[in-house]
Amino acid sequence: MKLHEYQAKQLLASYGVPVPEGRVATTPEEAKTIATELGGKVVIKAQAHTGARGKAGGVKVAETPTDAFEIAQEIIGMQLVTKQTGPAGLPVTSVLVEEAISIEKELYLSVAIDGSMAMPVIIASREGGMDIEEVAEQRPDAILKQYIDPACGFQGYQARALAFGLGLSGELNRPATALIEAVTRSFLETDGSIAEINPVVVTTDGRILAADAKFSIDDSALFRQKNLEGLRDRSQEADKELEAQDAGIGNYIKLDGNIGCLVNGAGLAMSTLDAIKMAGGDAANFLDIGTANSPEAVVAALKIIGTDPDVKAVLVNIFGGLARTDIIAQGVIDAKNQGLIPQPTVVRLAGSNVNEGNELLDNSGLDLVRANGFAEAAKSAVSAIS
Ligand code: GDP
Ligand code: MN
Numbered sequence: 255m256k257l258h259e260y261q262a263k264q265l266l267a268s269y270g271v272p273v274p275e276g277r278v279a280t281t282p283e284e285a286k287t288i289a290t291e292l293g294g295k296v297v298i299k300a301q302a303h304t305g306a307r308g309k310a311g312g313v314k315v316a317e318t319p320t321d322a323f324e325i326a327q328e329i330i331g332m333q334l335v336t337k338q339t340g341p342a343g344l345p346v347t348s349v350l351v352e353e354a355i356s357i358e359k360e361l362y363l364s365v366a367i368d369g370s371m372a373m374p375v376i377i378a379s380r381e382g383g384m385d386i387e388e389v390a391e392q393r394p395d396a397i398l399k400q401y402i403d404p405a406c407g408f409q410g411y412q413a414r415a416l417a418f419g420l421g422l423s424g425e426l427n428r429p430a431t432a433l434i435e436a437v438t439r440s441f442l443e444t445d446g447s448i449a450e451i452n453p454v455v456v457t458t459d460g461r462i463l464a465a466d467a468k469f470s471i472d473d474s475a476l477f478r479q480k481n482l483e484g485l486r487d488r489s490q491e492a493d494k495e496l497e498a499q500d501a502g503i504g505n506y507i508k509l510d511g512n513i514g515c516l517v518n519g520a521g522l523a524m525s526t527l528d529a530i531k532m533a534g535g536d537a538a539n540f541l542d543i544g545t546a547n548s549p550e551a552v553v554a555a556l557k558i559i560g561t562d563p564d565v566k567a568v569l570v571n572i573f574g575g576l577a578r579t580d581i582i583a584q585g586v587i588d589a590k591n592q593g594l595i596p597q598p599t600v601v602r603l604a605g606s607n608v609n610e611g612n613e614l615l616d617n618s619g620l621d622l623v624r625a626n627g628f629a630e631a632a633k634s635a636v637s638a639i640s
Contacts, residue, residue, distance in 0.1 A: 255471045258301045260350045261485045262449075262469035269440040271433055273464050276352030285326035288351040289319040295354040298325045302334045302344040303490040305452070305468060310336040312346070315354055322351060345489055355465060360453035361420055362386050363434060365441040367448075374402040376438055378416045382453035408438050422462070429462045437464070444482060445475030494539075494558050501554040503543055511536020512566040513635050514559035514597070516552070518543050518577055526571045529628040535636035538564040547577040552585020553594065560595035567598045569635040571628065574605030583611040587618045598638035599623065602631035 257265065260278040267273050275292060278301065279285040289296045300312030307313050312334050316322035326349050335343035360383030368375040378398045381389045390397050398419040400412040413434040414427075422430035433454065441449040447470045455465040471482055488496060498506035505520065513530055515537050517523045523540045530537050539562060541555050559565055572582045583603060589595050602625040603611045615622050623638065625631035 255473055255476060255482075255486050256303045256490065257469040257471070257485050258303070258348075258350075258487060258490075259299060259467050260301055260348075262467035263350075263464065265444065265469060265482075266437065266440055266449075266451075266464055266467055269443075270436040271440065271464050272429070272462065273467070274352040274355055276350055278348050279326060279351050280330065280348045282323045282327040282330065285330075285349060285351050286319045286323040289316060289322035292351070292353045294318075296322055297350075297352045297354050298322060298329060299350040299352065300329045300332070300334050300346045301348045301350055302339075302346050303487070304334065304336045304338045304344055305466075306336040306338050307334065310334060312336070326351070347489065355455055355461075355463060356458040357453075357455050357465075358458045359456040360465075361456070362389075362452050363416075363437060363454050364448060364450035364452070365438050365446065366450075368401065371401060373404060374442065376400045376402065376412065376416060376434065378420055378434070380420055382455075386452060402438070402442070408435075408442065410435065413438065422456075425460060426456065426462060433462055433464070440469075445472045445479055446470065447472045494562065497558050498541065498555075501551070501558075503541060503546065503551070503555055503558075505542035505544070506539065506558060507541075508539050508562075509537045510564075512538050512564055512639060514538050514562060514565035514568045514595075515540040516543065516555055516559060516568070516570045516572070517541070518545070518572050518582075522571060522573055525628065526569065526632070529632035530569070530635065533629070533632035533636045535632065535639070538562055538566075543577075545576055547581055549581060549585035549588050552582055553589045553592070556586065556589035557594045560589070560597065565597055567600065567635045567638040568595050569631060570599065570601040570603075571631055572601075572603055572605075574603065574607060574611070576606075578607045579603040579605055579611035580607040580614055583614040586622070587614060587620060590618070590620045590622065598635075600625050600631050600634045600638065602627065 263273040277288050296316050298314050314325045316325050332346050333343040334346050362379040362382040364377045402408045413431045417430040450468040451464045455463050523542050527537050543555050600623040623634050625634050
């Protein structure tokens, strides 16, 4: 679950991380009021679940409260397209209005899970404000890391080592160490999956602040982070995943190929993806209907697949156990008849009532390709595209 910058900053502040003064506004009037309260120059920042807002016109400086009104009017209601959002962008319904800070240095700090090391890792760099991926590629020596061994936990010396590594000695060392410690603690205690402060700013008047904040909570841990659940903003989440959740469909995963897959069961999903790969293709998604056993559930699922613009062919691969394949087949026929899957459609059924299921497909008079077995199904789907 991703948080907005303003929510992330509130969370960080509650752990003692210094952040610029500011508040969120949902109307230009409110933005103006906040700018007046902050007494002058402010920064107006689009709240959307993406980075790289600065370059996309989502972060602007306002010299006066009237400026703040006008900029907020421009930004609120916009569809913010950054290089991270894809062409559709994300809706902006609020802005963060913050005191403008006078920047001397921009640094990078994040805490994330390193899957290959099976440990959280704190990452820091003097090269803040810009694309950290680029820095990591071009100058890997500019990236500092401290792994947090779960056996002994986070140690104070790790924050001090990073602060020195960032060149923050003297007066700044203590506040920098405290900031790194507080960000790390906030990540660990809220089951974070990423906490990224880019940039951490050293101001010309000698303060150190989290000027930006990106924070995500591990979805699998939300059951024990109940007090954070309210921070979810569904308007920022992929429509199709929400649609699938709302239709009671267990699992919808978006991938970057062009074959849409309807399956039942996670193991079958994985094998289907492999079969497609082996046939020389790539899946656009998979939608696991789990134990759903009604034509309506299949129709709802195929509607989600059929409206994905990346999908050029549909592969239905169902093993009937508790689910009866004739019921699934009826769902496919209904979806086809309703025009929900105009793409070439390959169906492979096995298990319960497979003869009845296949008969329904054959007698439907619809343009459906029937396949026997995984390999044939995958091959048919791939060749339906090329
Ligand atoms: P992002 O583009 O989505 O990562 O948004 P950021 O919050 O990181 O803002 C982008 C850039 O705008 C930062 O790297 C800063 O250089 C600049 N910026 C943000 N806030 C301020 C501010 O208060 N004062 C000044 N001078 N620059 C700011
Ligand atoms: Mn940033």
